[in-house]
Amino acid sequence: MPHTATTRLAPSPTGALHLGNARTFLINWALARQRGWRIVLRIEDLDTPRVKSESIAQTIDILRWLGIDWDDGPLIQSEEPGPAHEAMSRLAHAGEAYPCALTRAQIEAAASAPQEGVHEPHFPIELRPALSPVRFDRPDTNWRFAAPSGAIEFHDEVYGTTRVDVAGTVGDFVIWTKRGQPSYQLAVVVDDARQGVTHVVRGSDLLESTARQILLYRALGLGPPPHSIHLPLVVGADGLRLAKRHGDTRLAQYRDRGADPQRIIGLIAAWSGVGDPLHPREITADTFMRAFDLRTMPRGNVTFREEDDRWALSDG
Ligand code: GLU
Numbered sequence: 001m002p003h004t005a006t007t008r009l010a011p012s013p014t015g016a017l018h019l020g021n022a023r024t025f026l027i028n029w030a031l032a033r034q035r036g037w038r039i040v041l042r043i044e045d046l047d048t049p050r051v052k053s054e055s056i057a058q059t060i061d062i063l064r065w066l067g068i069d070w071d072d073g074p075l076i077q078s079e080e081p082g083p084a085h086e087a088m089s090r091l092a093h094a095g096e097a098y099p100c101a102l103t104r105a106q107i108e109a110a111a112s113a114p115q116e117g118v119h120e121p122h123f124p125i126e127l128r129p130a131l132s133p134v135r136f137d138r139p140d141t142n143w144r145f146a147a148p149s150g151a152i153e154f155h156d157e158v159y160g161t162t163r164v165d166v167a168g169t170v171g172d173f174v175i176w177t178k179r180g181q182p183s184y185q186l187a188v189v190v191d192d193a194r195q196g197v198t199h200v201v202r203g204s205d206l207l208e209s210t211a212r213q214i215l216l217y218r219a220l221g222l223g224p225p226p227h228s229i230h231l232p233l234v235v236g237a238d239g240l241r242l243a244k245r246h247g248d249t250r251l252a253q254y255r256d257r258g259a260d261p262q263r264i265i266g267l268i269a270a271w272s273g274v275g276d277p278l279h280p281r282e283i284t285a286d287t288f289m290r291a292f293d294l295r296t297m298p299r300g301n302v303t304f305r306e307e308d309d310r311w312a313l314s315d316g
Contacts, residue, residue, distance in 0.1 A: 004037075004038050004196065005035070005036065005037040005038065005198045005199060006015075006037055006038040006042070006193075006195070006196045006197050006198040006199070007031070007032045007037045007039055007197065007198070007200070007201060007272055008039070008040040008041070008192070008195065008197050009029065009039060009040070009041050009042070009050065009063065009068070010042045010043075010044050010048060010202070011025070011029055011043060011044065011059050011063070012043075012044045012045070013043055013044075013045055013055040013056045013058070013059040014047070014055075015254075016058060016059070016062065016252045016253075017059060017062050017250065017252060018057075018242055018249040018250050019064075019239070019242060019264070019267070019268070019280075019304060019308075020113075020203070020233060020234035020249075020250040020304075021253070022066060022251055022264060022268060023268045023271060023272065023302070024033075024201070024202060024203050024229070024231055025063060025066070025068055026066060026068065026265065026268050026285065026288065027201065027231055027268075027272060027292065027294075027297075028201035028202075029068045029070075029173050029285070029289070030285075030288060030292045031043060031073055031199075031201060031229070031287040031292075031294060032199075033265070034289060034292070035299050036084070037198070037199055038071045038072065038196075039069075039070040039071050039072065039268055040072045040073050040075065040195050041060070041063075041070040041072070041073035041075070041195065042059075042073060042074070042075045042077060042195065043056050043059065043072045043074050043077060044077050044184075044187070044188075045071075045076060045078045045316070046077050046078055046181050046182065046184070046187055048201060052188065054203075055249070056074070056076065056259045061075060061111050061304060062251045062255070063142045063250070064265065065261055065263065066261050066285060067122060067265070067284060067285030067286070068220065068285065070191075071242070071308035075191075075195065077107060077187060077191060078181075081181070081195055083186050083191075083263060084181075084182035084186055084190045085136075085139070085189050086189075087181065087182075087186060087190045088139075088143065088175065088176050088184070088186065089135075089136040089219055090220060091136075091145065091175065091220070092133070092134050092135060092136040092143070093133050093135070093136075094133065094219070095123055095131045095132050095133040095134070096125075096131070096145060096146050096219050097121070097136075097143050097144060097146065097148075097175060098129055098134065098143065098144060098146065099134075099138050099141040099142070099143050099145045100127075100130070100139055100141070100142050100143065100174075101142065102120060102127060102148065107121050107123055107124075107127065108121045109190050110124050110126065110127055110260065111123070111124050115197070116191075118156070119280050120170050120173070121167065122170060122171050123144065123170065123171030123172045123173070124171060124308055125167070125171060125172070126143075128170075129302075130171055131146055131267075138175075139176065139180045140173050140178055140180055141176075141178050142178050143173075143174070143175055143176035143213075144172040144173060144174055144175065144178065144179055145173055145175045145185075145186075145215065145216065145219070146166060146172055146300060147151075147166045147167040147170070147171060147172050147173065147215060147216065148164070148166075148179050148215065149167045149168075149207060150168055151163045151164060151165040152164050152165075152211040152215065153213050154210060154211065154225075154228060155228070156207065156215060156228040156230050157211070157227065157228065157229040157294065158229055158230055158231065158232075158245050158297075158299070159202055159204070159207060159230055159293070160209070162207060162211075162228075163209050163244060164210070166211050166212055166215060169208070169229075170212070173185060173212055175216070183214050184209075185209065185213060185216065185232075185315070186216060188213060188222070189216040189217060190206075190220075192216065192226055193217070193220070193223070195220040197226050198226050198227060199226055199227045199229065200217065200226040200227070200228055200229065200230045202229075202230060203230065203231055203232055203233050204230040204231060204232055205233060207229065207230045207298075209227075210225075210230075211229050213225060218309060222235065222281060224246070229294070231297075231300070232297075232300055232301045232302060233302070234271065234300045234302045234303075235301045235302065235303055235304070236300070236303070236304055237303060237305070239301075239303075242304055246304060247276070247306075247309060249309070250263065254313065256312040257313055258315075259312050259313050260282060260315070262282040262283055262284055263280070263282055263310055263312050263313075265282075265283055265284065265285055265288050265292040266280040266281050266282045266283050267272075267280045267308055267311065268288070269283055269288050269291070269292070271282075271298075271299055271302040272288075272292060272297050272298070273292070273293065273296045273297045274288060274291045274292055275291075280308075280311055
């Protein structure tokens, strides 16, 4: 098979997509269409045990409503558990992963001091058992990847040279959860590799995760990890990542209240260096795609303002 540059849109059908997610997907889609990448739609439904097919359908409808399309999929992550299970077995056999039944409280008690801005507690190396090849025979336990010491360095098209010391920050991280499923880190690597993904575009909240994913690419012998493009986040007036406390910015809410998708795209465009940042204008997804330039996209986080919400909903 010829090696086609490929990206993926990877929504989690947890709640509904909000304006921050919409911006990431629209930019991912625009870059793919500008640069001729194949787009795979992958629904990441593993973290959400009770996902109903309705929420998957809703997620897909909303992407279409915005004018986003794709070439393959939807591939539903939970429908193909085999490859992640197989990858997990290989890491266990290689002595690079081990079962770990410690609770978060036990880990936090062993970790020296909580680190500012790190959401996951640091897993101190003292808690790691002696490594040896083992059978992956306890899928109802958490399994951790033994993170090698030293920093990982990679190039991100937006953030430039990025160095992350996985062992020194999160430490040995969970790759399989006691719910009998791969963690996000393992699932994303296995799926990106087998779906031929060469370009990953996502929010900068996942920039650090890239290092963990590179370690898994190496340990599994999966070839070069994808080219990395991380985007600044949309935040509320308090500087925190857009969430429920900033009001209802779900796309479904705008659609159901009669908003024109061209207004949403106009807002995203204004946030992304296309047009006047303070005075959005209605535009189509196609116009956005032609005008968007990753090189001139503002590098800082974008602040969602109340007037943005009013603008999205007004029809004048
Ligand atoms: N499913 C993740 C999300 O919706 C995206 C993960 C990724 O792009 O690697 O935030």
